[in-house]
Amino acid sequence: MNRHRRAPQSAGGVCGIAYVDRVYQLHDAAEPGPLVNPLAWQANLDGYQCLVFLHGHGIFSALVIRSTDDRDLVGLRHNGAFDAAVRAIPGLAEWTDPERSRPLTDVLPGGTLVNAYRGQRGPDGELALPGLVFVGDAVCTTTPNFGRGLATTMLQVDELLRLLDATMDVTERSATTSRLTDMGEAFHAWTEANMRPWVQDHAIMDDALRRRWGGEDIDLSQPGLPSDLVMEASRVDERIRPAIGPYVAMTALPAMLDAVEPLARVVYQSMWRPVLAAGPNRRELAGIVDAAAA
Numbered sequence: 085m086n087r088h089r090r091a092p093q094s095a096g097g098v099c100g101i102a103y104v105d106r107v108y109q110l111h112d113a114a115e116p117g118p119l120v121n122p123l124a125w126q127a128n129l130d131g132y133q134c135l136v137f138l139h140g141h142g143i144f145s146a147l148v149i150r151s152t153d154d155r156d157l158v159g160l161r162h163n164g165a166f167d168a169a170v171r172a173i174p175g176l177a178e179w180t181d182p183e184r185s186r187p188l189t190d191v192l193p194g195g196t197l198v199n200a201y202r203g204q205r206g207p208d209g210e211l212a213l214p215g216l217v218f219v220g221d222a223v224c225t226t227t228p229n230f231g232r233g234l235a236t237t238m239l240q241v242d243e244l245l246r247l248l249d250a251t252m253d254v255t256e257r258s259a260t261t262s263r264l265t266d267m268g269e270a271f272h273a274w275t276e277a278n279m280r281p282w283v284q285d286h287a288i289m290d291d292a293l294r295r296r297w298g299g300e301d302i303d304l305s306q307p308g309l310p311s312d313l314v315m316e317a318s319r320v321d322e323r324i325r326p327a328i329g330p331y332v333a334m335t336a337l338p339a340m341l342d343a344v345e346p347l348a349r350v351v352y353q354s355m356w357r358p359v360l361a362a363g364p365n366r367r368e369l370a371g372i373v374d375a376a377a378a
């Protein structure tokens with residue numbers, strides 16, 4: 085019997101990435117630190133990644149993102165080790181300089197991160213329960229580096245409201261089971277086509293990123309470069325650039341990068357590689373964490 089049961093996730097999985105986050109606030113009248121866009125600063129270092137996300141009122145989050153395989157970076161969750169690490173990483177050092185800002189929280193560890201897609205159906209392929217609709221993170225989560233959670237949720241809400249308007253008569257006191265089933269099936273088909281691809285896209289990206297953090301080169305033997313690498317290659321081939329906006333803003337599906345993927349492949353075949361930001365590599369960072377713990 086299927087009733088009231090939902091099939092397990094059918095795309096994605098544990099992404100193998102963890103992060104630590106500490107929230108700070110700029111002192112009154114202090115200037116913000118460096119930014120790569122109006123909302124954030126980001127740097128790819130040798131073996132890990134750093135981010136600063138702006139909130140309101142001068143409040144911001146400083147993040148260090150690493151592979152879960154890097155057990156010697158686990159100590160970053162302690163305030164002393166995090167402080168020592170951010171002092172050593174250009175960009176984070178400027179944002180968190182005590183002359184500029186003060187911490188509002190302790191270090192907040194984030195994990196286990198999953199890319200996950202689950203549809204509306206039960207294990208037997210029928211809707212889990214007609215009239216019960218799964219929406220938002222219950223359908224789709226992706227790793228936080230693109231901050232897509234609210235967008236994927238709102239896109240679903242928008243589609244669900246459209247389907248409700250199209251299939252339900254609001255003057256009716258209750259909808260028939262067959263109409264609820266039609267609506268649930270239509271929403272399932274929509275999330276399969278419009279949410280599943282984002283989870284698959286992130287799963288491919290995260291796996292490749294984790295491998296590169298572990299020292300592997302970009303894998304050109306596989307068809308389809310990860311989307312972040314396609315975008316990076318636009319630094320060399322500007323014909324890739326027009327595809328980036330719709331991908332980042334989610335006005336098109338990830339497959340829209342397929343058209344420019346061959347251009348990116350040529351860039352990497354020429355042996356060009358993204359330039360890493362200055363700062364300690366992951367071994368040196370682990371040494372900083374160790375020293376702070378001692």
Ligand SMILES: Cc1cc2nc3c(=O)[nH]c(=O)nc-3n(C[C@H](O)[C@H](O)[C@H](O)COP(=O)(O)OP(=O)(O)OC[C@H]3O[C@@H](n4cnc5c(N)ncnc54)[C@H](O)[C@@H]3O)c2cc1C
Pocket residue numbers: 219220221222228231232233234235237
């Ligand atoms: C640390 C963190 C940072 C994030 N940063 C970003 C970001 O920068 N940008 C972005 O787009 N997304 C971000 N996200 C993701 C985003 O928050 C989610 O994708 C979004 O909130 C999903 O909305 P939702 O309604 O599905 O779930 P939620 O917002 O989680 O809402 C679910 C609600 O249900 C309630 N609830 C749970 N169980 C029960 C129950 N049994 N009975 C009654 N109520 C219940 C919960 O308390 C909660 O209020 C972040 C998430 C986290 C955890």
